[in-house]
Amino acid sequence: MDYPGNLFVVAAPSGAGKSSLVKALMELDARVQPSVSHTTRAPRGQEKHGREYFFVSQQEFDAMILGSAFVEWANVHGFRYGTSKKAIEERIAQGADVILEIDFQGALQIKKTFANAVLIFILPPSWDELRSRLERRGEDSPEAIELRLKNAELEVAQAHEFDFVIINELFERALFDLKAIVHAQRLKFSAQRRARADTFQTLHIA
Ligand SMILES: Nc1ncnc2c1ncn2[C@@H]1O[C@H](COP(=O)(O)OP(=O)(O)OP(=O)(O)O)[C@@H](O)[C@H]1O
Ligand SMILES: Nc1nc2c(ncn2[C@@H]2O[C@H](COP(=O)(O)O)[C@@H](O)[C@H]2O)c(=O)[nH]1
Numbered sequence: 001m002d003y004p005g006n007l008f009v010v011a012a013p014s015g016a017g018k019s020s021l022v023k024a025l026m027e028l029d030a031r032v033q034p035s036v037s038h039t040t041r042a043p044r045g046q047e048k049h050g051r052e053y054f055f056v057s058q059q060e061f062d063a064m065i066l067g068s069a070f071v072e073w074a075n076v077h078g079f080r081y082g083t084s085k086k087a088i089e090e091r092i093a094q095g096a097d098v099i100l101e102i103d104f105q106g107a108l109q110i111k112k113t114f115a116n117a118v119l120i121f122i123l124p125p126s127w128d129e130l131r132s133r134l135e136r137r138g139e140d141s142p143e144a145i146e147l148r149l150k151n152a153e154l155e156v157a158q159a160h161e162f163d164f165v166i167i168n169e170l171f172e173r174a175l176f177d178l179k180a181i182v183h184a185q186r187l188k189f190s191a192q193r194r195a196r197a198d199t200f201q202t203l204h205i206a
Contacts, residue, residue: 013152
């Protein structure tokens with residue numbers, strides 16, 4: 001591939017369904033690859049080190065910050081989470097479209113570094129439905145669910161900063177919207193790169 005891939009960032013309040021949507025998108029579209037973040041929280045359920053996250057100690061996370069290993073990191077729901085340069089730069093250079101599932105603070109940091117990153121915000125259809133999705137998922141304690149719902153109010157207030165907003169009411173409909181955004185942006189960026197290459201050729205610039 002003679003051009004780099006694209007960067008997509010998906011953020012949402014906890015429980016809105018971003019992991020489910022991103023997983024379903026990656027099953028349909030092999031060009032979209034995940035970025036595995038680092039976190040100081042403990043593994044939940046069947047989570048595996050290196051698959052859902054790299055689970056690291058506070059000291060390891062501090063060392064990565066000091067070593068400038070992160071493109072972004074943030075405190076979320078009482079733990080630290082970060083995207084390493086390693087997780088994305090090599091894959092984009094090889095032409096993959098990398099998708100980050102991160103919180104809004106991280107998404108806004110990414111936009112500052114990668115101006116072409118496409119920011120997508122997922123909304124639940126209602127607060128009641130958000131609560132029942134977190135409860136039905138059954139992976140967080142009642143205290144953690146309350147904290148996530150409280151933080152959701154602040155997160156939802158940032159939706160206007162994003163390039164696209166998808167309401168995840170019917171899952172298949174939301175997945176269709178996500179797919180359409182990825183395809184449309186991919187076509188747009190390819191066309192822009194071709195136009196730039198044509199201009200350079202016309203001007204005889206190597
Ligand atoms: N459209 C939908 N309708 C009903 N349930 C859904 C829908 N989308 C996702 N869910 C369910 O809601 C729960 C939360 O989804 P998911 O874990 O994908 O959320 P998330 O935004 O990634 O949360 P977190 O940030 O905490 O990881 C899961 O049990 C998932 O199966
Ligand atoms: N800023 C970042 N936020 C991240 C990253 N990886 C995940 N997250 C966000 O944290 C919360 C909680 O996730 P959970 O797996 O504990 O439920 C959620 O909003 C994630 O999107 C990251 O690298 N940077």
